[in-house]
Amino acid sequence: MQHETLTMFQRLVARADNPLNRELLSLMRKMVDRIDELEGQIGSLESALNLDKTANVQAAFGISENLAHLLIMLSDGKPKNKEALHAGLYYQRPDIDAPEVKIVDTLICKLRKYIEPHHVEIGTVWGSGYQITNGLDVVCSAIESAEPAGGTIINLAAVR
Missing domain, CATH: 1.10.287 (Helix Hairpins)
Incomplete structure (x- = not known):
């Protein structure tokens, strides 16, 4: 940097x-x-602090842990570039083990399919990266309230 x-x-x-x-x-x-x-x-x-949030987002949208991390990183509403998202997803892997940065495009495409039914949209900010353009309140609610789309409250103590 x-x-x-x-x-x-x-x-x-x-x-x-x-x-x-x-x-x-x-x-x-x-x-x-x-x-x-x-x-x-x-x-x-x-x-580490986001582990509970990750479980909430996974349950709310029916997505994998990696996609949940990606959605959480975008949940501040600010544009994120691919490199920052890649670093956030794969920071624990050595450079030789981490996938190419292009994987972020693929993950965003998959994530869009899962979140679309919840009226959440991720837009492409040309030259900058990606940003949640619609449904930010839905994502933030899922992160904080642990209430999945089906309406059932997740008991994280029971999951552990």
């Missing part, structure tokens, strides 16, 4: 060839790497 602060600092260092500036740039790079590492850990923790 390229941070604006690092980019600005690199421009400053390029103007003055000073050993202190080079050392500061090195420290800044280490900080950015650490921030990226921590952001990844935060993502892992958020995923």
